[in-house]
Amino acid sequence: MAFNATPRNPRWAFPISASANLDTGYQKLRGKPDKAYAYVCWCQPPFLDKDNDEDEDENEDDWRKQGACDAGKTCLCTKPAQEHPDHKRISTWAARCKFLATVDMAQYRNPDNFEMHTFTDHEAYGVMEVIENLLLDFVEADSNWREQWAVCETLAFFLQTDLVEGLLMIDDPKWRVELVRLVSRAFLAMLARLERDHRLGPNSEVRNLGLIMSLFVKVGRDMSETYVLSGLKEDTVELRGHDGSTTTHGITLPDVTLDLDTTEPLPPQTPDDPWNTAEAFRKYEKKHGRLRGPLELPMIGGDEYDITTWDAARRKKASLTGHDPFSQRELIALRMGMTMQFA
Template sequence: MPPKRKSTDAPGPAKKSRAASPSLDEEKDPEITKILNKRWSRVSVTRNADEGFRLDNRDPVKAFTFTCFGRAPWFFPGYEDDEENDLDESDEELEDYEKEEMEEKRKNKEEANPASILKPAAEFPDEKWIFTHAGIRRFSAYTASTTVRDAENFGLQVYNDSYGYGIIELVENMLVDFEEVKADWKKQWAVCEGVAIYMQGDTIMPMIGCECGDEVNELCHAVVDMFLSLLAQLERKDLLKPDSEIKNIGAVMGLFIRFIIDVEGSGIDWEDHEFKIKAYAAKHDITIHGLTGKRYTTPAKEGIELPAATDKDPWGWNKLFGSLRKEKGKHFGGDSTDITSWTPAERKNHAYGRKDPFSAKDLAEIKKGGIIGPA
């Protein structure tokens, strides 16, 4: 039985909380607005989260500055402490995986450094979990866009798997984000960082358990193929090496591998994706981080052949992305499952008591660029 992932589920309608970020009204950028209008509804939290990301990362130097995360991305201190108190390692009834999980939590806790959170990585040279400023902001934007896709958390009843389909839409947006910046490998790296961090929590699981199994399997493949395509590009640019200017290659590799292994137990059928990433690491002498515990320390697999570094699209990413987008047309990605993009009448139609979960104050906040979600 695989270890549990962090749960963010909340029973019943949740209270709402507003982000402590300032209104975006005073920072509007005409060029960014054009992009937003092409991708999003006129009003939605998804749009606001994307706009906040874009405004904050206009300076390319700031965007590619490495920042400390302060902990392993799958380690959630408050939640982990509560769960650890419920277990006793001396209990003979504990299964081996539970004891192993407890040991990993202790190591994660010892490794975490709250004092380094969001501080420049240059000030903490021994910090393992560092990401670019843009990568962390990508992750934050994806997280903000997640809560507003869980209709039940706001007291709305839509249909079975509505949350799962919402996460599918969000993951499709991640692929679009990557393709949108294909002319800039640094921006693509930030997308992969954000995706890799996001996949460590349980927010991806509603998608994994969705009834459309084949679509989910294909989308999971696309996420990792996206990363493989970037690794191939970095190899061509001679950036896959221990002393690369990309200081967290091994960390991001490890996070993608953890994602692969975590969802494999839920029915995702991989095609040696884990070993392809490991083959790149072995070829270029890169140390992979985060593969602790027996389930993540799988032996290398022989016979994994990497494409020639000169190949421009060795993993078929361009064809795959084009196929996925063509299949769903205008319904690929977007914010239609973000309930803040709905009209008040649409929300009332799905609400208990036919009452919009958002007050006039909430809606005004969203229209001004605010982020709102369950508390």
């Protein structure tokens, strides 16, 4: 466990929430922008490459040659990207920290990790809650484009992990599609903002622009299959809008081939978001938000599925062992602001 003590966002439960503890720890980093938004290396992708399963043995051989990842002790992880200009797997330090925290937040929402059984889709709805929190982070960072980009990096990485696979079997596939559609629209808004600020192009100060765009293209293609499986009409603007930015601004996407015949043209530039993401966000929140707060307004995100926020009796009732999975010592540590990491 690791300690932090920073005021928490009101979306989190009180007095105990491991999600809140992770988030307040991350907010400390935001107070050091030179460190937070500097680019660092990853020695390996923080997720499995689902499109290249046949190359898995070859990739493992490459990784052995590079040496095992040891979080930067001897591998490239966390090394300054400017010292390794040819290395392509890079992110901001903020995105690295936020991604690792996001993975842990998803783990807090998996009853299997605590020898509990609640309901079949608990883990999947928990992952949706985690993604909603990232969207809230994006909205709340409206005055800081660098932080919004860090959120987009985190989403791009997280949506490639096996943690989201449970969404494919969730009992409300239309909700799942609407959430991923909103994520895609938020990224389009990010690209539009970079374009307005003249930061969209092959020589952008956003050093991993091509990498993150390529990951969102993969998300869009996976989303196309999701539409078909869900029997919904495909929204090509949200699925292929990133392709238009790529072709217009000459950005190279690693490991992605674009279908130029289906590329959607970009909308005209406007002083604000041409994709009207704010309105899409409000509609989503009104439809899927839970009534909370003194005014009982619909709100998304939060930590309802985070098992650390439950009281002992509720956890014990769902426990396969008949006991609360948390000791008093662990509960005191969580109350003090410490976090739980998973191997």
